[in-house]
Amino acid sequence: xxxxxxxxIERESMAIIEHGLRARGITLPxxxxxxxxxxxxxxxxxxxxxxxxxxxxxxxxxHTALAGGTIITDSNMALAGISRPAMQKLGCEALCFMxxxxxxxxxxxxxxxxxxxxxxxxxxxxPRAVYxxxxxxxxxxxxxxxxxxxxxxxxxxxxxxxxxxVTESKERALAACIKYAVxxxxxxxxxxxxxxAAAILNALLYQAADLTAPESRLG
Amino acid sequence: xxxxxxxxIERESMAIIEHGLRARGITLPxxxxxxxxxxxxxxxxxxxxxxxxxxxxxxxxxHTALAGGTIITDSNMALAGISRPAMQKLGCEALCFMxxxxxxxxxxxxxxxxxxxxxxxxxxxxPRAVYxxxxxxxxxxxxxxxxxxxxxxxxxxxxxxxxxxVTESKERALAACIKYAVxxxxxxxxxxxxxxAAAILNALLYQAADLTAPESRLG
Numbered sequence: 448x449x450x451x452x453x454x455x456i457e458r459e460s461m462a463i464i465e466h467g468l469r470a471r472g473i474t475l476p477x478x479x480x481x482x483x484x485x486x487x488x489x490x491x492x493x494x495x496x497x498x499x500x501x502x503x504x505x506x507x508x509x510h511t512a513l514a515g516g517t518i519i520t521d522s523n524m525a526l527a528g529i530s531r532p533a534m535q536k537l538g539c540e541a542l543c544f545m546x547x548x549x550x551x552x553x554x555x556x557x558x559x560x561x562x563x564x565x566x567x568x569x570x571x572x573x574p575r576a577v578y579x580x581x582x583x584x585x586x587x588x589x590x591x592x593x594x595x596x597x598x599x600x601x602x603x604x605x606x607x608x609x610x611x612x613v614t615e616s617k618e619r620a621l622a623a624c625i626k627y628a629v630x631x632x633x634x635x636x637x638x639x640x641x642x643x644a645a646a647i648l649n650a651l652l653y654q655a656a657d658l659t660a661p662e663s664r665l666g
Numbered sequence: 667x668x669x670x671x672x673x674x675i676e677r678e679s680m681a682i683i684e685h686g687l688r689a690r691g692i693t694l695p696x697x698x699x700x701x702x703x704x705x706x707x708x709x710x711x712x713x714x715x716x717x718x719x720x721x722x723x724x725x726x727x728x729h730t731a732l733a734g735g736t737i738i739t740d741s742n743m744a745l746a747g748i749s750r751p752a753m754q755k756l757g758c759e760a761l762c763f764m765x766x767x768x769x770x771x772x773x774x775x776x777x778x779x780x781x782x783x784x785x786x787x788x789x790x791x792x793p794r795a796v797y798x799x800x801x802x803x804x805x806x807x808x809x810x811x812x813x814x815x816x817x818x819x820x821x822x823x824x825x826x827x828x829x830x831x832v833t834e835s836k837e838r839a840l841a842a843c844i845k846y847a848v849x850x851x852x853x854x855x856x857x858x859x860x861x862x863a864a865a866i867l868n869a870l871l872y873q874a875a876d877l878t879a880p881e882s883r884l885g
Binding site: 456492608 | 672675678679682683707708709710711741742743744745746747779827828829830831832855856857858859860861864
C-alpha cells in the first residue's frame with residue numbers, strides 16, 4: 448500500500464472544492480469561506496455553499512466564545528467529532544448530556560424530548576456556552592425560546608437535519624439570533640447533521656487555534 | 667413547549683420521505699428499502715436513493731452477521747451513533763481503534779494512515795466482523811486488499827466521504843465484494859460519512875432485532 452499523506456489529501460480536496468465552487472459561480476466571503484469549505488469537505492455536498500447562514504460578525508465572535516469556553520452538543524456523535532488537539536490548544540471543553548440518566552428522567556417527567564431537557568440543563572449551568580445542535584430540532588427550538596427569554600449564548604450552531612419541524616426551527620432560531628444579536632451559524636432547510644455541526648466547530652477551532660487540519664481525514 | 671412524541675415524528679418523516687421518493691419516480695426494493703429510507707432520514711438527501719448499492723442478499727446476510735457479532739467502525743463518531751438498545755438485544759458489540767495510541771504508533775512506523783492501521787489491527791482479531799467505513803477511503807482500500815487476499819468479513823459498509831480516492835475506493839471495494847461473495851452496502855460517488863454508516867447499521871440492527879426506532883431522533 449502506498450504512503451498516504453493526510454496534509455496533501457487535505458490540500459487536494461480543498462482545491463477540488465474551490466474548483467467546484469467556481470464552476471457553480473459561487474464566491475465565498477473571506478470571513479465565512481473556511482467554515483463553508485470544511486462543511487463541503489465533510490459532506491461532499493455543495494448545497495451547503497448556499498444554505499449556510501452566518502449572522503453578522505459570527506465567525507470572529509465564535510473565536511472569542513470558543514477560547515477557554517464550553518461547547519454543548521446535542522449528540523454524542525457531534526461530541527466525538529470535535530478536534531481534541533484544537534480544543535486543548537484553546538483551553539475549551541465540550542459536553543453532551545444526552546445520554547445522562549437524569550436527562551432521560553427529566554424528559555419523561557415533563558413530556559419533552561431528551562434533547563430539549565438537555566438544553567434546559569445546559570442553559571442553567573452554561574448560559575454563555577457555544578451551543579451546537581446537529582440532530583434534534585426540539586433542542587434548537589428550546590434554545591430559541593431561551594434566547595427569546597433572555598439567554599445570550601456565545602454562539603449558536605443550528606444544523607439539525609430532518610423532515611419534521613426542522614426548517615421551521617432554523618428559521619425561528621435565525622430570526623431570534625438576529626433580533627437579540629446572538630452570533631449564529633445555521634444550515635437553512637432540511638439538511639444538516641452531527642457531522643456538519645462538528646465540521647463547523649472544527650473549522651472555527653482550527654482558525655482560532657491557528658492550526659491546519661492534519662487529522663481532518665482521521666477522526 | 668408542546669409535547670413532542672418521537673414515534674409520531676418518525677412516522678411523519680418516513681411518510682414525507684416516501685412521498686419524496688414517489689415524486690422522483692423511485693420505487694425501492696422491499697429488501698433494501700428500510701436501509702435507504704433511514705439514510706435519507708439521517709441526511710435529508712435523496713441522492714442516497716440512487717447511490718446506495720447492495721450486493722445480492724446483502725441485507726439478509728447482514729442480519730446474520732450482526733446477531734452476536736462484532737462491528738468495527740473507522741471513526742468514533744460512527745461508533746457513537748450506533749443504537750445501544752438494538753446492539754444489546756442482538757448481543758453484538760461495536761469497537762473503534764482509531765484513537766488508540768498503539769494505532770497512532772503503528773501508523774507512524776509504517777507510513778500508513780491511522781485508518782489503515784486500524785483495519786489491519788481489527789482484521790487480525792475479528793476477521794468475520796461487520797466493517798463500517800464512513801470516513802477514510804484508506805480504511806476501505808486496506809479492507810479491500812485484505813478481501814482480495816482472502817479475508818471474508820461478515821459485511822462491508824463502505825460509505826467514506828470526500829474528494830480524493832473516495833469514489834475509486836468504493837468502486838474497487840464493490841468489485842472485490844461481488845467477486846468474492848462478501849456482502850456489501852456502499853454509497854457510490856463522493857457522498858457518505860459517519861452518520862450514513864451509523865444510519866445503515868441502525869436500520870439493519872432495528873430489522874434484525876425487530877425493533878422500531880423510538881430513539882432515532884434522540885441519539
